[in-house]
Amino acid sequence: xxxxxxxxxxxxxxxxxxxxxxxxxxxxxxxxxxxxxxxxxxxxxxxxxxxxxxxxxxxxxxxxxxxxxxxxxxxxxxxxxxxxxxxxxxxxxxxxxxxxxxxxxxxxxxxxxxxxxxxxxxxxxxxxxxxxxxxxxxxxxxxxxxxxxxxxxxxxxxxxxxxxxxxxxxxxxxxxxxxxxxxxxxxxxxxxxxxxxxxxxxxxxxxxxxxxxxxxxxxxxxxxxxxxxxxxxxxxxxxxxxxxxxxxxxxxxxxxxxxxxxxxxxxxxxxxxxxxxxxxxxxxxxxxxxxxxxxxxxxxxxxxxxxxxxxxxxxxxxxxxxxxxxxxxxxxxxxxxxxxxxxxxxxxxxxxxxxxxxxxxxxxxxxxxxxxxxxxxxxxxxxxxxxxxxxxxxxxxxxxxxxxxxxxxxxxx
Numbered sequence: 052x053x054x055x056x057x058x059x060x061x062x063x064x065x066x067x068x069x070x071x072x073x074x075x076x077x078x079x080x081x082x083x084x085x086x087x088x089x090x091x092x093x094x095x096x097x098x099x100x101x102x103x104x105x106x107x108x109x110x111x112x113x114x115x116x117x118x119x120x121x122x123x124x125x126x127x128x129x130x131x132x133x134x135x136x137x138x139x140x141x142x143x144x145x146x147x148x149x150x151x152x153x154x155x156x157x158x159x160x161x162x163x164x165x166x167x168x169x170x171x172x173x174x175x176x177x178x179x180x181x182x183x184x185x186x187x188x189x190x191x192x193x194x195x196x197x198x199x200x201x202x203x204x205x206x207x208x209x210x211x212x213x214x215x216x217x218x219x220x221x222x223x224x225x226x227x228x229x230x231x232x233x234x235x236x237x238x239x240x241x242x243x244x245x246x247x248x249x250x251x252x253x254x255x256x257x258x259x260x261x262x263x264x265x266x267x268x269x270x271x272x273x274x275x276x277x278x279x280x281x282x283x284x285x286x287x288x289x290x291x292x293x294x295x296x297x298x299x300x301x302x303x304x305x306x307x308x309x310x311x312x313x314x315x316x317x318x319x320x321x322x323x324x325x326x327x328x329x330x331x332x333x334x335x336x337x338x339x340x341x342x343x344x345x346x347x348x349x350x351x352x353x354x355x356x357x358x359x360x361x362x363x364x365x366x367x368x369x370x371x372x373x374x375x376x377x378x379x380x381x382x383x384x385x386x387x388x389x390x391x392x393x394x395x396x397x398x399x400x401x402x403x404x405x406x407x408x409x410x411x412x413x414x415x416x417x418x419x420x421x422x423x424x425x426x427x428x429x430x431x432x433x434x435x436x437x438x439x440x441x442x443x444x445x446x447x448x449x450x451x452x453x454x455x456x457x458x459x460x461x462x463x464x
Contacts, residue, residue, distance in 0.1 A: 058126060059131060060130045061089070062138075072104065073104070075395070076394070077105070088127060089125055092117065094117070119134075128152065129151060136160070139158065143172075144169060157244070157246045159422070167440070169415050181397050181411075183394065184393065187251050189389050193375050194367055194370050196372060197370045204335050207332065210312075213328050214319060219320055236297040241271075245424070258416065259445045262311075265308055265437060274294070298428070302315070334348075419437065
């Protein structure tokens with residue numbers, strides 16, 4: 052029997068929302084897999100632009116509104132939250148209460164209570180909220196996960212990664228472009244965008260599925276990058292002379308129940324090349340994104356990155372993850388396919404009525420790092436306990452019968 056298209060509402064039509072509508076949502080609509088029923092943003096011009104774009108592309112005009120609550124009264128299967136970070140939890144919980152499955156874009160929350168609110172709403176309604184963490188679907192992240200599952204890298208002791216991305220222009224012109232990052236960098240100081248490599252690392256370390264994160268310590272550098280950038284590029288703006296609170300580099304160290312450690316780095320307000328710094332260290336070998344190389348026990352310790360850069364391609368011949376191997380047959384979508392894969396995963400879970408690959412407990416765990424790191428930074432790097440949102444069920448969870456001892460059923464190897 053042919054399955055009906057998943058009826059979606061989209062909240063948040065800024066830069067990210069516009070990109071996601073164009074790729075991957077419109078191609079999915081053209082394929083008949085989804086129907087874009089409604090779009091929403093607090094700015095009317097954004098709503099009008101996306102209503103027009105959807106109608107021009109698929110020939111059907113979606114409902115447009117500036118109030119997300121209008122969508123909750125509609126016959127929707129799922130709702131996508133692509134709006135400013137501050138709005139995520141309010142909209143997600145309201146949608147779950149309305150019986151609508153939620154896909155929520157990444158970003159850290161503002162309090163641990165936000166995380167518990169999300170979990171309590173799921174436990175009350177049975178409706179999941181999936182964090183749309185696309186880096187879980189990166190080619191190399193998936194390959195390394197496959198290698199770890201097969202024992203190739205041995206027992207894992209340490210992982211690291213982060214968000215290393217020069218965002219100075221985006222932050223500096225946030226008031227012009229109506230982007231929420233500017234006010235966050237003015238007012239907060241924390242690991243504000245923790246999930247990009249923490250998502251894949253949670254998969255590698257079986258977090259919430261036989262393992263959990265116990266404590267974190269975060270420390271922040273001074274905040275000089277944005278002030279100097281404003282002096283040079285917007286000296287006559289209202290930002291001139293303002294103090295940005297967000298440190299240039301925030302380093303977070305996490306300790307896990309099974310003994311592993313994780314290091315996360317936020318590095319977004321100094322000149323640099325883009326990198327997520329994904330690194331996995333095991334007793335038999337390691338992978339490092341910077342240089343895209345694998346080093347195995349027995350390889351020469353005197354190898355340099357220049358000598359081995361790119362050798363991960365050789366390992367991909369044997370350890371390419373099945374998800375990526377299948378995707379390569381028909382590569383669609385931006386961000387090297389990771390948006391396509393994560394949005395398809397969400398839509399499949401809505402259509403099939405299954406637990407999403409990143410469930411509400413995982414979502415709460417991932418986004419909790421921001422408020423916890425803010426507390427640690429404020430206390431000079433003091434350790435802060437990471438809550439167990441599963442209430443002890445992390446040790447033996449039963450929601451994923453295909454792979455009880457793994458992370459997400461979707462990532463089974």
